[in-house]
Amino acid sequence: MTEKIGNWLDNFGVAASWVCAVHCLFVPFLVGIIPLVGLSFLFSETTERFLIGVSVLLALFSLLPAYFRQHGKLRSIFLASAGLSLIILTHLLFEDSFVTKAIFLITGAILISTAHLLNRYLCKTCEVC
Numbered sequence: 001m002t003e004k005i006g007n008w009l010d011n012f013g014v015a016a017s018w019v020c021a022v023h024c025l026f027v028p029f030l031v032g033i034i035p036l037v038g039l040s041f042l043f044s045e046t047t048e049r050f051l052i053g054v055s056v057l058l059a060l061f062s063l064l065p066a067y068f069r070q071h072g073k074l075r076s077i078f079l080a081s082a083g084l085s086l087i088i089l090t091h092l093l094f095e096d097s098f099v100t101k102a103i104f105l106i107t108g109a110i111l112i113s114t115a116h117l118l119n120r121y122l123c124k125t126c127e128v129c
Contacts, residue, residue, distance in 0.1 A: 009062035010116040016054050017083065017116075021109035048091065055112060056084060066119050071126045076119035083111030 059080040067077055086108035094100045 009058055010120045013055070013058035013062055013116040014113045016051070016058055017109045017112035019051065021087075021105045052084075052087060052091070055087070059084065059112065059115070063115065063119050066123050071119075071122040073122055076115045076122065079111050079115035079118065083108040083113075083115065086111065 063076050063080055067074065086104045090101050090104040090108065094104060
């Protein structure tokens with residue numbers, strides 16, 4: 001049962017990191033259309049913080065228990081920390097530069113997705129478990 005929850009959290013973590021990156025990259029292009037269809041909330045800073053928060057929580061609830069209870073390898077935690085750090089730094093430092101923002105966001109999403117996929121692999125191949 002715990003393995004199924006861990007797999008679900010890892011899968012959701014991969015999806016959430018990409019939703020966050022897509023949101024940040026495409027919302028500026030949809031400035032004229034989004035208010036017309038009633039989705040103005042997508043522009044808010046609260047939405048961006050919510051998506052980042054979901055990514056952080058998913059990383060905490062899937063990667064940390066797997067590390068402590070199963071495989072004991074820090075690789076996935078380091079990858080997720082690096083990815084989350086890039087995303088957070090992007091929002092703090094590179095809000096005005098679209099190209100730099102895109103590079104950092106995509107790199108962060110790739111790192112977080114890789115962390116969740118690696119975590120799932122480590123859990124499945126754990127010799128101790």
